[in-house]
Amino acid sequence: MLKISFKFLTVTCCMFFVCKSYGQDTTARPIAKIWDLAACLQYAKEHNITLRSLKLDLETARQNQLLAKAAVLPDLYGSASQSVNHYNQATGTNGNNLNYSGSYGVSSAWTLFQGGYLKTNIKQQELLVQSSSLSIMETANSVDLQIAQAYLNILVDKESIIYNKDLVTTSTAQLEQIKRQFAAGSVAKKDVAQFEAQLATDKFNLNAAENAERNDKIALRTILQLPALREFDVVKPDTLSNATSTISLNTLQDYALANRPEVKNAELGTQIADLALSKAKSGYLPTLSLGAGVGTSYARDPSYNAFRQFDNNFYQQAGLTLSIPIFTKRQNKTNVSLAKIQVEQSKLTLENTKSTLALTTESAYNNMQNATSQYAAAAEQVKYNQELYRIANQELKVGVLNAVDFYQQRNLYVQATQSFIQAKYNAALAAKIYEFYYGVPFKL
Template sequence: MKKKVIYSLIVATLLSAGAFGQTPEGGWDLERCIEYAVANNITVKQSVLDQQTAENNLTRSKASRLPSLSASGSQSLTKGTSTDPITYDFVSQTIHSTSVGLNAQVTLYNGSKINNTIRQNGLLVSQNSYYVEASKNDISLQVTEAYLQALSYKEGITIAENNLKSSEAQATRSQALFDAGSIAMKDLADVKSQLASDRYTLVTAKNAYDQQVLTLKQLLELEPEQSFELAFPSKQEEGILVIPDKYTVYKEALAIMPEIKSGKLQTDVATLDLKIAKAGYQPTLSMTGGLSTGYTNTQRYTFSEQFNNNFNQRLGLTLSIPIFNNLQARTNVQNSRIEIQSAELSLTSARKTLYQKIENAHQQATAAQSEMEAAAAQSDASKVAYDLAQQQYAVGAVNTVDLLVSQNTYLQAQQKYTQAKYTAILYYQLLQFYEGNPIKM
């Protein structure tokens, strides 16, 4: 397997499974968020209900092999000349009659329609289980992306707070310099303007974080009044990320991704549907049987005697041969063949879509890593430049504009690094997911 080794400052939790597990009481780490979302997401619940429906359909199709049994009973009053419903004699009098019966029917042959329907419904149960798995995967990826974005915003707040502290200290020093007559009013105004801008940046960062937390809360289907506080890892350390070869990931994904498995099953389902449709050309042979008895007032026997005397049993075979059924069988066969082709095209499309996702994740992870390395170098250099500018400003060696430019350059480098870092983490996790590894940071 070809692998590209990436060296960077990265969240320590990517290197050990325990870091995200250290959750304060009442806090939500990534693992807990995913677990809760999978258990409570509406789409996942709906897919589970669909699977239960498929299981019920399978049970019903298996029961088609069993004979049907029904009971009947009737009570009638007939006046005038008519046929006695029990004796079948033609009489001219008022008739009171009672009849009861049991009827059974079982299909002996119908072109293997019942067997193929059972097989098809069995495949649909398996297919719906893949739909459930795919729904769980989708919500897990959404929660992971939202959680990492919240983590990025949380780190952005820390950067903004540190920058604000630096600006406040700078404003204090500038005020002292102005009072001593060392700088002009404009220089002091520029520093205070920067201080106000940094306060606004901090507010914006906090608002972005709060909005992201709300998004994550909605993904978890939490009630509006339910308290929700995210838990994040507290430390970072230097580590190594290994981005797997995209073709190896794709090969692994083809074997394990539920959307590919369900696509393959859909072709099998459509093939069985064709066999079921062809059964419409075949004759149907059924066995029927029945028990019946009755009472009529036209006979002189008692009710119990008539029920005993009129008791009869019936057993028969029924053969139904289709000759012309308004092209229904032919149309069903043609549509089934089209469904097979459609299922094959859908499977090809699913494979292509999967590769596109893996290709995109690989490109994004690689690009983000390069950006992160460049941003890290820029951040280190700009920090040195900013520290030096502060010292020079204190002794009047640089003006206010140069100081503020240096400060903003350092801030932007930090923000770029944070964004690139969490982009790399996200797409690295996606590649791990497509390889079949659980999302566990």
């Protein structure tokens, strides 16, 4: 009983410490609840499924590269076979006989020349590894753009929520004021109803802004591919730069065409296609290989010593084999034709990539200029409408402004404020996107 109790106590203690350690490991690095833009970008680089899949493609390309390099080496195979035959004698006694036979050997083959195919294949596989790396960079850039857009959408929602909360607070105070005026008999019942309707509209708009924030957070989490979280929020920066980039369009386009991964990848595509054409042409050339082997074989009765045959039946052989393609049923010609088509296709891809990038950067430049102009105009608009709305509030309090005129001015202020919020973040995003094509990482 003492032994059983001691064993039970030992197992229980071990399970306790294992569970405690496991709990510490799982909580050591919990998923954060508050994210800044840098954390979002870094998390996506490590966890985005598309990027992880492309990284596996890169590993596949590296394995193919190693295989291509190993193809120039000789191989080495060992072989062994052993069999037993049982038969009845046709004449003489009726006894059974057994016959043993076997063969053992080692062989090697070495391709000495294959029309340059092996060396060309090595170069092509090296370029394919580089191409896979560039594909990862392309996708990472695309993911960064999506994250920046989704992140700024949430910031727009947050500012809209603050603004709509202020409107609800103001509308509530105004409704209380108009009720007091109605009780004093200075305004009609319809004026009270109008303020009540406006308060309901403001509450609806606040709810819509909060719902937009929730949806945009889901959109960002979808890009990040985060698991379901009860709490998830982003950091709102204290200040947001809306300065227009000083990089000229020509300078940026020259940099982008020389450094962007999509252009480099397209250029590699033309080189890979050229090497594929060289490989196809090598099919017209002969192949020279060296073969060698050693081995032994025997077929003897049970009384024979199997190891003695190494002295009597041991062979060695070596030879060269030359294979000359004479008629391949149009296989080589078709391969060359298809490779030439791929070369032309790769050139078109490169041309389209450069053209698309040039147009994209020009569009980004125009968007930045337009967004900056709209932001400056919106800032002026909201400035003057805010002052007019302040005056309208004062006039409403002293009873010199009716509800219709007040709400007309209020609506102008609301529209101006909404336009200003959108223009501010559009200007910031447009500038960041433009500089992103110059290699400047996203940073608020």
